[in-house]
Amino acid sequence: MTERVSDTAEPSPAEGEDRSELDVSKRQLVLVSVGSLLVVAGVGAALLLGRQDAQEGLIGLAGLVTLSFGLYYGARGLFDAEDPIQFPPVHTRNGVRRAGAAFETSVARIRDDESEQAGPIEWKIETSLRDLATDVLAAEQGLDEVTARRQLANGTWTDDPDAAELFQETRRGSFFRGTASTKSFPERVENAVDGIASLTLGTDEPREWLDDPDPRTSSRPWQSGVHPTGYWRGIASLGLCALGTAAVFQASGLVLVAGLLLGIAGYVRIGSAPTPSLAVEREFDTEGPRPGDPVEVTVTVTNDGGTLLPDLRLADGVPDRLAVVGGTPRHVTALPPGESTTFSYDVLAVYGEHAFDSIHVASRGTTGQHERTSTEGTAVSTLTCEPVGIHESVPLRPQETGVTGRVPSEVGGSGQEFWSVREYRRGDPLRRIDWNRVARTGELGTLEFREEHAATVVVLVDSRASAFRSPSLESLSAVERSLAGAAQLFATLENDGDRVGLASIGHDWLWIGPGAGSEHRARVQSALQHDPSFEPRDWERFRTVEYVRQLRGRLPANAQLVVFSPLLDDAIVETIQRLAVHGYELTVFSPDPTRTDTVGGTVTHLERQFALSSLRKSEIRIVDWQRDETLEAAVGRAARRWNR
């Protein structure tokens, strides 16, 4: 559906003026003063016609003044130049970081900082890599910790001397920087990570590490209004320089150059930014995508006004939770009246409803001297991504709640799975009598089957800052995958008659107790899509003991716990282990946000593998949910492993 978008209101003044009133007055004073001086010089030169020496002297003096002003304001214009108004970032999602980026940032700081502050950072990096290498040697080669550390100290764990040198005890941090290696510390780190990864991930070939820098940003954030762009800043100064040089050196040809430059400076001053009147249409190539599916968004913009828009810059308002994974939502074109332009890009579908309701517009005239920026509301286009039920049986643990459902209990009664035969009692239904026994022995017996009860399940979603990690900024983060997975699981368990609750793991955490029914379902779905506890954040304080204590205060005694977490830090592993120690039956669904083609990503990947291993040793069931895998496939794979 098309809706007319028209910027008919007067543009509001930009927040934070580009120049203060004092600067404008000062600038006007200077222009009037210089202009008046030149007029006087021109009049004087005309009056002195016939007195060539005096004329040349006056002109030379005026030329020096002009040249000085030209150089001063030209230099000032260069140093004071501002970035253009930046469109709101798209590729960088607030709070979501690439897994391993923090490690790479620390290593990069060593590269850029040769001061003594680099020492503690180096020590920290070395220590964490030494611990990781020890764990890998112990797991892969069956070494005990002491032997593994000795190999690292001796350098015998690898054939790469640069990697070996990182852990050898001849180095003592920044105070003793004499090393045999010719490579820098960051290069030795890369070699060491390569060596560690080779022990566990296979391949002896040296890796080509991918450099995945953060996207650049401008210093001028988006704001609506009319702004001078400073595009032709300096052209008047160049004209004055040419004029001054011409006067000082009596170079008449440069007078023409000055005239040209100053003429252009005057022309661009009279230009203005046109007011756009636009109609915006938006289409999706898929209806009802599944979480993780790419969806092509096509935007058509029509110039409904009567004026040419010679420089129209557009950025579609992509909802915060959607990642752009193909193309770009930005576009620039010239649009005559009545004409349309179309551009398209791909987003990654995330569970929930996502409203596209705005577009950012920047319009300039032919000179580019001024820019009109605005954020325009458009007809709401909603991308809806619903969870799909899991057809694989979600393996829950045996329990009893007294409510009939599908979880096998340890109690005999009416059910489907044979349990035992007991003595007949008056009133037992005829269909449950064991007639085979009657035929064999003549005695009546009643068949008992394993009773199936409804499970009480609480789904916990790790939404702490450290969980907002993704393989790249164009991929879903672990939390986004967890929310989609939690929605799928909730739908499946609810259909099976189980009572399901929801909680977040974090500092300000959400709690919805186990329940059933349409109202409960709506509440849980709304929370998964909109609750602030699932929003990205930069940092938070999380105390494991306090969280476990508070959670236990709310959990029903017989609740099973399903935890969604990428397992990227010790705090979440400790939380899960504490809950297991307190007797709760746990299943962990762990979306994997790591990758092994960057240095930091590989370190994070290996650390996560040890976290999984540690939890498995505590007999906690883990569904290791890989990047390009549906949740259903991950559950099926894990269930087959448990049933071996």
Place this chain on the structure above:
Amino acid sequence: MNGDKIVFLSGLLAVFVLTPAGFGTAGVAAVGLGLLVAGTRHRHRTQVHAGGILVFVAILVAGIRAHDPGLLLAATIGTIAAWDVAFYTVEVTTQLDTDVAIDRSLSIHAGATLAVTALVGVVVYGAFLFGGWLPPFALLFLVVGAALVVIGLVPDSGE
């Protein structure tokens, strides 16, 4: 349309017409042209400004050496065209934070700049050829001075 090709061809005009003023002058202009092209390719604003200034310095030196005024004008027009295309390309990429197709808007913008520059150049050259009884400096100082006074007193129409 390749932005850096347009930059190169426009700048080459400036270098070519400055050659009669001396190889040193043309050499400086050529270095400036190289910076303009490199700045366009790498989306580097400082390189673009530095390139434009270098070519302008070469024009000033050629003017001091009494180079033909018409050729100086032609060199200036070529330099403005080259710098404009280069800076537009860099600025769009910086603002949108991505490489997008800019052919259409660049055509309109560069075309308008070239048209205005050429028109003003023709007017200035015509005034030079058919100038009146006032000495050129006196005339220009009067005109420019009056213009600056007016600019200082009249607010910017885009504000």
